[in-house]
Amino acid sequence: MNELLLPLYQYDVLLERLRSDPDADVRQHVLDLLHEPGEEAREKAWALSILLPNIIRHEMYELLLLLLRRGATVGGQAVKLAAGRPSNATYYLDTLVVHGWDINRALTSSFALHNPALTRWLLEMGADPNASCDTEYTALSMAVRQEPLETIQFLLEHAKDSESGHLVYCATEREPESESIRVIRLLHQHEKPIDDMFWQDKRSLRNRGRLLRGTPLHNACELYNFETALALLELGADIDKACVRDNVSVGPSPREIIESKLRELSASREDAVSRRAASWMIADRERTARYATALERALMKPRMAKIQEQHQQLDEATDTAVQT
Numbered sequence: 001m002n003e004l005l006l007p008l009y010q011y012d013v014l015l016e017r018l019r020s021d022p023d024a025d026v027r028q029h030v031l032d033l034l035h036e037p038g039e040e041a042r043e044k045a046w047a048l049s050i051l052l053p054n055i056i057r058h059e060m061y062e063l064l065l066l067l068l069r070r071g072a073t074v075g076g077q078a079v080k081l082a083a084g085r086p087s088n089a090t091y092y093l094d095t096l097v098v099h100g101w102d103i104n105r106a107l108t109s110s111f112a113l114h115n116p117a118l119t120r121w122l123l124e125m126g127a128d129p130n131a132s133c134d135t136e137y138t139a140l141s142m143a144v145r146q147e148p149l150e151t152i153q154f155l156l157e158h159a160k161d162s163e164s165g166h167l168v169y170c171a172t173e174r175e176p177e178s179e180s181i182r183v184i185r186l187l188h189q190h191e192k193p194i195d196d197m198f199w200q201d202k203r204s205l206r207n208r209g210r211l212l213r214g215t216p217l218h219n220a221c222e223l224y225n226f227e228t229a230l231a232l233l234e235l236g237a238d239i240d241k242a243c244v245r246d247n248v249s250v251g252p253s254p255r256e257i258i259e260s261k262l263r264e265l266s267a268s269r270e271d272a273v274s275r276r277a278a279s280w281m282i283a284d285r286e287r288t289a290r291y292a293t294a295l296e297r298a299l300m301k302p303r304m305a306k307i308q309e310q311h312q313q314l315d316e317a318t319d320t321a322v323q324t
Helices: 008-020 026-033 038-057 061-069 076-083 089-098 116-124 139-146 149-157 167-171 177-189 202-208 216-222 226-234 254-275 279-323
Strands: none
Touching: 038 061, 038 076, 061 089, 076 089, 089 116, 116 149, 139 149, 139 167, 149 177, 167 177, 167 216, 177 226, 216 226, 216 254, 226 279, 254 279
8 A cells, every 4th residue: 555645745734734733723634634435534544644653742642543543553653752752651652552553563673661660561561572673683682782780680570481682692782891791690590591693583594694693702702891701701601602604603713702802902012012102002901911811711711621521531431441
C-alpha cells in the first residue's frame, strides 16, 4: 500500500497546522479526509499514520484515538515520543498497545531504559528484554552498555534464559573500565557466556558472517582495556580463541593481540623517551608499566598448564609401563 496515498500538499497542510495551531480544527480536517466509507477510509487512515508523532507531541489524545481506531499504524517515532512524555508515558503507550502496537517489535533504539518506572511497566506489559533487532542487539544488551547497574540487574531477573545480545561483549565497551568489570562480573554471576562472539544468531550470521568477529576478550585487548582483559581471563576467557570469518578461524587470538600490544607499547615507551614527550606516548608507557607484568603472567598461564598436563600424562604412562 502506498504511504503517499494522500496528495503531498495535504500532509504539508496538516503538519503545518499541527505545529502552529494544534488546538484549531485539525480534528475536523482529519475527519473530512476519513469521511469516505469502508476500505478507502482505512487506506487514508493508514496513510495518515505519518501524523501520529506530531499528534502525540501536541497531546491530541482524541485525535490519536480516532486515527488508531480507523487503522493508523504505529511507527518507531510515535513510540519514542509516547515513551518520552514526562508524566503520562504509560497512558499513551497503553493506548498504542491496545490498538495493536507489538511491544516487542524491533525499534531503532531503546527509549525507556533511562526511566526505571517505565521500564518496569513495559516488563509488566509483556516486554521481552531478549527481543532483538536485526543485529541481535536487545534491550538488555543496550542496558549493559550504558545503563545503571540496578537497571541491568532488574532486566536480568526478567531474562534468566538469555544467551543472546552478546552481553559480555557489550560490557567491554562500557566506560570507565571499573564499571565495565562490575557489569562483566554481574553477568558472570548470572551465568552469561564469557567467550561468545558477536553476531551468533542465524539472521546476523547471514547478514554479517563475512565480517571479522572476536570474543569479548579480543575486543578488550583491541581497546587497550587491559584491566578488563585480566578480569575476563580470571573468569575463564580463552586467551587462544581466534577471531572467525564465515565461521572459520582466521585469527588473531587475544594472546596474539596482547603480545602485539605489549611490543607496540614498549616501542612507544622507548620512542617517548627519545623524543621527550607526546602525552599519549607517556600514557602508553604508564599503561605498560601498570599491566605488562600481569599480562605476561597471563600469557604464561595456559602454557604452564599445558606443560603440567603433559608431565602428568607422561607420569601416568610411566606408571602404566612399570606396572606392566
